[in-house]
Amino acid sequence: MNLQSEVEKIPKKNIRLIQKLLMEWAQEYQTPFPWQDNLNPYYALVAGVCAQQTQMSRILEIFDRWIVAFPTIAKAANASRAEVLTVWGNAGYPRRAVNLHKTLQICINDHAGIIPCDEESLIQLPGVGPFTTAIIQIFGYGMDKTAIDTNITRIYGRLFCGDLQPINESDPKLIQAIATQLLPTKKAHIWNPTLMDFGATICTAKPKCNxxxxKKICLARPKLDSGVTLLPTKKSKTFKNSNRYWRGKILKILREKNSGFENFNRENLIESLSKDLDTQVKLNKLIDDLAKEELIWLYKNYIGLGDHPISNNKHSNISHNKYVDS
Ligand code: SF4
Known part of the structure; x- marks a missing residue:
C-alpha cells in the first residue's frame, strides 16, 4: 500500500472540517492539562510517563503527586528509589517510576540537567518510547507532532479506514501518515489532548456515534448503524490472586513500612500476606522478580523498597551524589 496516495485520497475539505469541529469541541469540553501550555520539558516527560498504559482520569492524579514531591529534575534525581516509589504509590506499573528516576539522573549526568529534545537522544532514555518522545517534543518544545495512542488510533482508524476496531485492524503506518496529514500547524499542544479526550469520551470502544x-464524514458510521456488533473487548483476567495483585500487596506493605532505612524480614512479610503454602511459593518468586526489576532490595533475609540504603552499592550514586538544577 502506498501510504502517501492513501492519505492524499482524504478530501482537503474534510481535513479542514474535522480540524474546525474538533477545535470547537475542545473549547467547550476539553480539560486543560497542567503541562499543556507552559513548554516545560520536565512536566512533559513526567506527563508522558504517567500516560503510559493509564486511563486519562488517573494521569492528573499521578502527575500532581509527582510534581508536588519533586518540583525540579534535580529534586527527583536526588531522591532515593524508595522515595520515588512511595510517591508513585499505587499508580500501577511501578517500573515506570524506576525508569523515570533513572532517566532524570541520566539527564542530569549526560545532558547538562535538561531533558533533550531530539528523537535520537530521547529514545535512548529508560522507559521513553515513540509515544513519550512525541509528548516531550510537543509539550516541552512546541514541536508539531502527534503522539499516537490507542485513542488517536481508534478515531483515525474509524474515520478514515472504516475499521471498527482499529487497534487490531488498522495499519499503524497508515495511522501515522494520517495523523501527520491532519495535524494543524502550531497547534499540536491543543490538537493532541483534544483527540485523546475525544477518544476517551466519544469515540470510545463502544462509540457514542449518535x-x-x-458522524457525517466517518467511514465506520454506516457499518455501525447497520447493526454490526463490535467484538467484546478482551475480558480482563481476575485481578484477585493475579501476579499484579500480589506484587501490589508486597509493594504496598513496603511503602507503608519504608522510612528510609527500615526494612522487613522476608519470611515474616510472606507469612503476613498468606498462610497458604502455594501462595507463599508464588510470593517468594514474585519477590525475586521485583528485586530483579530494581523495585525492591534483598539483603540476607531482609527486604526493603527501592535500593538498599547502605549495603547495595549497585546504585550508590543515588545515596551519595547530589544533583543540582542546571
Ligand atoms: S461517528 Fe462514531 S465511530 Fe465515527 S468518529 Fe464518531 S464516535 Fe467514532
Missing part, C-alpha cells in the same frame, strides 16, 4: 460531531 452524539458525535464527526
Amino acid at each position: 452524539i458525535c460531531i464527526l
Whole structure:
C-alpha cells in the first residue's frame, strides 16, 4: 500500500472540517492539562510517563503527586528509589517510576540537567518510547507532532479506514501518515489532548456515534448503524490472586513500612500476606522478580523498597551524589 496516495485520497475539505469541529469541541469540553501550555520539558516527560498504559482520569492524579514531591529534575534525581516509589504509590506499573528516576539522573549526568529534545537522544532514555518522545517534543518544545495512542488510533482508524476496531485492524503506518496529514500547524499542544479526550469520551470502544460531531464524514458510521456488533473487548483476567495483585500487596506493605532505612524480614512479610503454602511459593518468586526489576532490595533475609540504603552499592550514586538544577 502506498501510504502517501492513501492519505492524499482524504478530501482537503474534510481535513479542514474535522480540524474546525474538533477545535470547537475542545473549547467547550476539553480539560486543560497542567503541562499543556507552559513548554516545560520536565512536566512533559513526567506527563508522558504517567500516560503510559493509564486511563486519562488517573494521569492528573499521578502527575500532581509527582510534581508536588519533586518540583525540579534535580529534586527527583536526588531522591532515593524508595522515595520515588512511595510517591508513585499505587499508580500501577511501578517500573515506570524506576525508569523515570533513572532517566532524570541520566539527564542530569549526560545532558547538562535538561531533558533533550531530539528523537535520537530521547529514545535512548529508560522507559521513553515513540509515544513519550512525541509528548516531550510537543509539550516541552512546541514541536508539531502527534503522539499516537490507542485513542488517536481508534478515531483515525474509524474515520478514515472504516475499521471498527482499529487497534487490531488498522495499519499503524497508515495511522501515522494520517495523523501527520491532519495535524494543524502550531497547534499540536491543543490538537493532541483534544483527540485523546475525544477518544476517551466519544469515540470510545463502544462509540457514542449518535452524539458525535464527526458522524457525517466517518467511514465506520454506516457499518455501525447497520447493526454490526463490535467484538467484546478482551475480558480482563481476575485481578484477585493475579501476579499484579500480589506484587501490589508486597509493594504496598513496603511503602507503608519504608522510612528510609527500615526494612522487613522476608519470611515474616510472606507469612503476613498468606498462610497458604502455594501462595507463599508464588510470593517468594514474585519477590525475586521485583528485586530483579530494581523495585525492591534483598539483603540476607531482609527486604526493603527501592535500593538498599547502605549495603547495595549497585546504585550508590543515588545515596551519595547530589544533583543540582542546571
Ligand atoms: S461517528 Fe462514531 S465511530 Fe465515527 S468518529 Fe464518531 S464516535 Fe467514532
